[in-house]
Amino acid sequence: MKIVITANGDDLGSPVSLVFGRCSTFIFVDTETMAFEAVANPALSASGGAGIQAAQFVVERGAEAVLSGSVGPNAYGVFQAANVPVYLVGEGTVREAIEAYKAGKLQTAMEANTPAHTGLGRWTAGGGMGSGCGGKSRT
Amino acid sequence: MILAIASGKGGTGKTTVAVNLALAVSSQKKGGAEVTFVDCDVEEPNAALFLHPVIEQRREVGLLVPEVDLGRCTYCGRCAEVCQYHAIAVVQRKVLFFSELCHGCGSCTLNCPEKAIRERLHVSGVIEQGIAQGTIRFAHGILNIGEAMATPIIRQLKRCAIPPDASHSLVILDAPPGTACPVVETMRGADLVLMVTEPTPFGLHDLRLAVQVAYNELRLPVAVVINRDGVGDDGVDRYCQTQGIPILMRIPLDRRIAEAYAEGRPIVEALPDYQVRFLDLYQRIGEFSREYRLEDKKGGGCCK
Numbered sequence: 001m002k003i004v005i006t007a008n009g010d011d012l013g014s015p016v017s018l019v020f021g022r023c024s025t026f027i028f029v030d031t032e033t034m035a036f037e038a039v040a041n042p043a044l045s046a047s048g049g050a051g052i053q054a055a056q057f058v059v060e061r062g063a064e065a066v067l068s069g070s071v072g073p074n075a076y077g078v079f080q081a082a083n084v085p086v087y088l089v090g091e092g093t094v095r096e097a098i099e100a101y102k103a104g105k106l107q108t109a110m111e112a113n114t115p116a117h118t119g120l121g122r123w124t125a126g127g128g129m130g131s132g133c134g135g136k137s138r139t
Numbered sequence: 140m141i142l143a144i145a146s147g148k149g150g151t152g153k154t155t156v157a158v159n160l161a162l163a164v165s166s167q168k169k170g171g172a173e174v175t176f177v178d179c180d181v182e183e184p185n186a187a188l189f190l191h192p193v194i195e196q197r198r199e200v201g202l203l204v205p206e207v208d209l210g211r212c213t214y215c216g217r218c219a220e221v222c223q224y225h226a227i228a229v230v231q232r233k234v235l236f237f238s239e240l241c242h243g244c245g246s247c248t249l250n251c252p253e254k255a256i257r258e259r260l261h262v263s264g265v266i267e268q269g270i271a272q273g274t275i276r277f278a279h280g281i282l283n284i285g286e287a288m289a290t291p292i293i294r295q296l297k298r299c300a301i302p303p304d305a306s307h308s309l310v311i312l313d314a315p316p317g318t319a320c321p322v323v324e325t326m327r328g329a330d331l332v333l334m335v336t337e338p339t340p341f342g343l344h345d346l347r348l349a350v351q352v353a354y355n356e357l358r359l360p361v362a363v364v365i366n367r368d369g370v371g372d373d374g375v376d377r378y379c380q381t382q383g384i385p386i387l388m389r390i391p392l393d394r395r396i397a398e399a400y401a402e403g404r405p406i407v408e409a410l411p412d413y414q415v416r417f418l419d420l421y422q423r424i425g426e427f428s429r430e431y432r433l434e435d436k437k438g439g440g441c442c443k
Contacts, residue, residue, distance in 0.1 A: 049225025049240045056219065056228045074237055082230040 004063035010038030012095040018069025021051030051075030073112035141310045143329035147345025149316030152366035157313040158189045163417035173308035177300045178279035179325040180315040181292045192277035194269040202243030202291040203258040211255035218247035264292040289321040318348045335364045339371035360431040367392040387423040
């Protein structure tokens with residue numbers, strides 16, 4: 001079975017990424033053979049909609065399950081539409097996450113566990129005194 | 140002249156300057172002009188609190204979003220591929236549309252090979268137009284609660300509120316704070332951007348960013364009004380001097396101004412001597428704009 005793990009690095013010893021849409025790397029693993037392929041996240045620097053783009057990307061590449069530290073509502077919507085379960089993992093290496101998954105120790109996310117835009121760096125000039133300038137950097 | 144009033148930092152006095160300039164110029168028989176006031180801060184429009192316009196027209200506006208005819212859709216995914224904002228995803232014979240990310244650009248509709256996408260209007264706000272103080276043409280936009288996209292409302296607001304004869308009158312665009320898309324949309328097409336700032340490190344920090352947008356990106360002439368003059372430090376003065384940005388007015392930190400503001404009264408009404416000072420500002424804006432145009436023809440420009 002082919003699963004995908006969000007990672008900060010490109011091998012099985014790399015730490016799991018706790019964010020989904022803006023993780024640096026997706027590691028696709030065949031759980032039977034442990035053969036893996038590390039692919040850079042094409043949505044990493046998207047100005048918006050990173051979760052959607054990333055989710056569509058991993059679905060298109062045939063992931064049958066997703067392991068990540070968190071998933072936002074938009075990405076979750078894509079996985080739900082594609083019938084791809086999302087499993088939540090804590091800190092640890094990619095290999096540990098796979099072992100936990102194979103041992104049936106991981107819980108599936110029943111809904112998004114983080115609000116939209118959590119992974120997005122905020123770089124707009126701040127508003128001040130009452131009139132905020134809008135949290136989103138590009139609308 | 141189309142004059143955009145911006146700041147970067149919020150709460151520096153954009154609306155105060157915009158409202159008082161409008162009142163001063165419109166009430167003047169000699170040296171005045173016809174005034175159109177457009178409150179472009181559609182997320183929090185507040186100029187109406189001071190100008191008390193009589194609203195004569197009200198219409199719903201929004202953006203055109205895609206509607207997919209699943210009978211014709213082949214799930215080829217072309218719409219998701221061309222969407223720059225990832226507002227559409229196509230997975231396993233399902234088309235997902237994320238309305239809050241859609242910018243209404245129409246790329247999906249244009250690129251659909253099956254012509255399976257139609258556009259429908261998603262109403263996200265209203266535009267209200269009327270007359271304030273008997274002579275000021277007034278317009279503002281109000282973005283509906285829960286909507287994320289201010290820019291389409293501002294674009295439509297400007298389209299219907301700016302008169303075709305703008306060069307013979309004064310059109311004041313009161314911009315939102317910040318330097319993001321709504322501010323760019325407000326400044327676009329203006330003849331001059333007046334930055335209202337306060338002489339503090341925070342005011343200066345955001346003034347720099349706003350000047351970068353207005354001058355470096357949009358190539359618009361920029362002038363400054365310092366509000367609450369006397370607080371903070373001389374950082375804004377030094378910055379303006381090195382950049383060659385003229386400071387056209389200084390409004391001191393004055394308790395009477397704050398009190399009038401809290402009561403919703405314009406400064407020119409509470410402190411009548413400001414009538415002349417705001418007319419003076421108007422005159423300086425005109426002079427600077429003319430000088431700038433001359434300089435610009437010579438290939439110079441004001442900001443270094």
